[in-house]
Amino acid sequence: MSAHTLRAKRRRSALRTAAFLSPWLVGFGVFFAYPLVSTVYFSLMKYDGFGTPVFRGPGNWAYVFQDYPLFWPALRNTLWLVLVMVTCRVLFGLGIGLLVTRIRTGTGVFRTLFYLPYLAPPVAATLAFVFLLNPGTGPVDSVLEGLGLPAPGWFTDPAWSKPALTALALWGVGDLMVIFMAALLDVPREQYEAAELDGASPWQRFRFVTLPNISPIVMFAVVTGVIQTMQYYTQPLVAGKVASGIIGGSGQQFEPGYPDKSTLTLPQLVYNLGFQRFDYGSASVVALVLFALAMAFTALLMRRRGGLIQAGDRP
Amino acid sequence: MTQVPDRPTESTPATEAGRTARRRALLEWIAVHSLGVAAALFFTLPFVFVVLTSLMSDQQALTRDLVPDTWEWGNYADVLATPGFLTWWKNTLVYAGLGTVLTVVSSVPVAYALAKFRFRGRSLTLMLVISMMMLPPQVLVIPMYLFWARQLDLSGSLWPLIIPTAFGDAFSIFLLRQFLTTIPDEYLDAARVDGCGELRTLLRVVLPMAKPGIAAVALFQFFSAWNDYFGPQIYASENPAAWTLSYGLESFKGARHTDWNLTMAATVLVMAPVILVFFFAQKAFVEGVTLTGVKG
Numbered sequence: 001m002s003a004h005t006l007r008a009k010r011r012r013s014a015l016r017t018a019a020f021l022s023p024w025l026v027g028f029g030v031f032f033a034y035p036l037v038s039t040v041y042f043s044l045m046k047y048d049g050f051g052t053p054v055f056r057g058p059g060n061w062a063y064v065f066q067d068y069p070l071f072w073p074a075l076r077n078t079l080w081l082v083l084v085m086v087t088c089r090v091l092f093g094l095g096i097g098l099l100v101t102r103i104r105t106g107t108g109v110f111r112t113l114f115y116l117p118y119l120a121p122p123v124a125a126t127l128a129f130v131f132l133l134n135p136g137t138g139p140v141d142s143v144l145e146g147l148g149l150p151a152p153g154w155f156t157d158p159a160w161s162k163p164a165l166t167a168l169a170l171w172g173v174g175d176l177m178v179i180f181m182a183a184l185l186d187v188p189r190e191q192y193e194a195a196e197l198d199g200a201s202p203w204q205r206f207r208f209v210t211l212p213n214i215s216p217i218v219m220f221a222v223v224t225g226v227i228q229t230m231q232y233y234t235q236p237l238v239a240g241k242v243a244s245g246i247i248g249g250s251g252q253q254f255e256p257g258y259p260d261k262s263t264l265t266l267p268q269l270v271y272n273l274g275f276q277r278f279d280y281g282s283a284s285v286v287a288l289v290l291f292a293l294a295m296a297f298t299a300l301l302m303r304r305r306g307g308l309i310q311a312g313d314r315p
Numbered sequence: 316m317t318q319v320p321d322r323p324t325e326s327t328p329a330t331e332a333g334r335t336a337r338r339r340a341l342l343e344w345i346a347v348h349s350l351g352v353a354a355a356l357f358f359t360l361p362f363v364f365v366v367l368t369s370l371m372s373d374q375q376a377l378t379r380d381l382v383p384d385t386w387e388w389g390n391y392a393d394v395l396a397t398p399g400f401l402t403w404w405k406n407t408l409v410y411a412g413l414g415t416v417l418t419v420v421s422s423v424p425v426a427y428a429l430a431k432f433r434f435r436g437r438s439l440t441l442m443l444v445i446s447m448m449m450l451p452p453q454v455l456v457i458p459m460y461l462f463w464a465r466q467l468d469l470s471g472s473l474w475p476l477i478i479p480t481a482f483g484d485a486f487s488i489f490l491l492r493q494f495l496t497t498i499p500d501e502y503l504d505a506a507r508v509d510g511c512g513e514l515r516t517l518l519r520v521v522l523p524m525a526k527p528g529i530a531a532v533a534l535f536q537f538f539s540a541w542n543d544y545f546g547p548q549i550y551a552s553e554n555p556a557a558w559t560l561s562y563g564l565e566s567f568k569g570a571r572h573t574d575w576n577l578t579m580a581a582t583v584l585v586m587a588p589v590i591l592v593f594f595f596a597q598k599a600f601v602e603g604v605t606l607t608g609v610k611g
Contacts, residue, residue, distance in 0.1 A: 016513055021424075030482070031459070031482065032447055035455035099350055100351075113358050113359055114358050116358065117358050119590060119593055121560075123565055124561075127568060127582050128361055128579070128582055142379045171357070287453060287456070298445065301449075302445060
């Protein structure tokens with residue numbers, strides 16, 4: 001083959017690749033690269049959406065970190081959610097996964113029932129939980145009082161609103177259940193048989209056979225859980241709005257975080273600063289903080305051996 | 316079908332060891348299935364209470380009763396007759412339907428290139444796709460809002476949410492790419508030897524084999540549009556005629572502070588289609604969830 005035809009062939013193959021990638025190339029430029037650069041630009045500007053942006057330098061950054069009253073509560077809530085909600089969800093998902101692999105009778109029915117709540121649309125599921133956990137009329141507190149137990153205020157009590165959100169998150173654990181179930185069924189049978197011959201107790205079998213085999217999946221669940229927490233928006237916002245009784249259209253503006261900033265998360269701050277206070281500069285600062293956090297954990301996920309990228313490469 | 320392990324008494328050559336082993340198996344069966352029933356109650360009771368409340372009278376919904384005295388099926392008619400509710404339904408179907416079709420059409424070729432072409436920058440592209448997938452939508456919303464609202468004057472509609480789906484969706488690209496890498500190259504080579512170009516190979520050979528992956532992607536995309544709250548809040552909130560179910564549902568509660576029965580009926584009407592679709596497409600769904608995870 002002559003050098004000429006070889007070059008033509010290469011060029012044709014590059015063109016072909018570009019053609020197949022073209023939807024994404026446009027999308028990447030218009031919906032990712034451009035707005036990202038633009039967000040960095042706005043984070044240094046004073047801009048309310050009208051007129052021309054005025055340079056403000058690090059002023060927005062100082063405002064967000066020092067004077068904006070919602071930033072640190074939101075960050076503290078995020079930390080709480082990462083430590084408690086993510087941990088509970090992973091442990092519960094693993095527990096349900098273990099349970100489902102042991103159920104011999106009616107397996108399909110159990111799996112379906114456990115999985116269904118994951119599909120409930122977030123706004124609908126949140127409304128349902130605000131109703132179920134409503135201090136006055138909700139069934140949960142009725143049952144607790146009937147048993148002589150204290151009935152918390154759930155979504156109306158700053159100390160209980162995040163546990164209430166955690167309950168909602170545990171209800172929708174179906175995605176983790178499926179992932180853990182697949183991992184548990186992949187553990188080689190022989191290893192259990194060998195452990196049994198050695199007289200291992202059920203706990204020892206779990207600790208020394210199951211856990212080492214599924215630890216990559218546990219790690220995957222933890223990191224994606226943290227990333228999802230960075231995106232946690234609809235449930236805390238809707239829960240706060242509905243529980244507070246203030247909902248758009250009534251002329252009152254809802255300041256997110258009800259009760260007492262306890263349901264604030266970082267994405268809500270972007271909405272509050274940008275679309276309620278019309279301070280696009282400071283909103284962009286929070287957006288960049290969120291960007292940095294999300295990307296840090298994504299990098300962690302991608303660096304792992306046998307992680308996300310290699311996932312499909314194995315037959 | 317129920318399979319209860321044989322009771323120890325029914326066993327035939329009952330050695331002592333066999334009997335204890337069987338008794339232990341029975342006890343384990345009872346323990347596992349009791350836990351299973353308890354978990355099933357945790358997962359289903361919220362649905363049950365929501366449906367029961369949705370059928371109560373206005374007065375009873377404000378009490379602590381759990382079961383309706385009179386079954387008010389008319390609540391559902393009331394919700395459907397609420398001004399706007401059917402419009403929200405229609406908007407949601409347009410957003411979810413159009414968004415799903417455009418996502419599949421624009422994401423399949425990208426995923427195919429990432430899975431089967433060799434080119435410089437392939438792993439970089441994949442890394443960028445994953446980064447976009449993990450990005451909270453709030454991060455880029457300020458410039459995007461200004462772009463759609465000020466430059467294209469499209470706020471007050473769902474177009475700012477539908478148009479981007481024509482340019483590939485990161486999550487769908489990633490999931491499809493995972494699926495397409497599992498298709499053996501021999502099939503593609505055979506098609507190429509037969510003289511098919513890449514586009515024909517994709518359409519004639521790859522697409523039929525990729526149906527389960529495409530079904531999973533379509534379902535996820537449909538539901539993410541169905542469930543989307545932030546997007547409609549940003550772009551459609553100013554115009555109730557453009558609201559979707561997920562966004563309208565919350566204002567439904569706002570307009571009827573104390574009518575928990577009607578709010579729960581509306582909640583059921585938003586949940587029901589998702590659950591119905593799930594029963595028809597269970598396999599594709601579960602496959603999709605597993606695909607997004609990792610096989611160690």
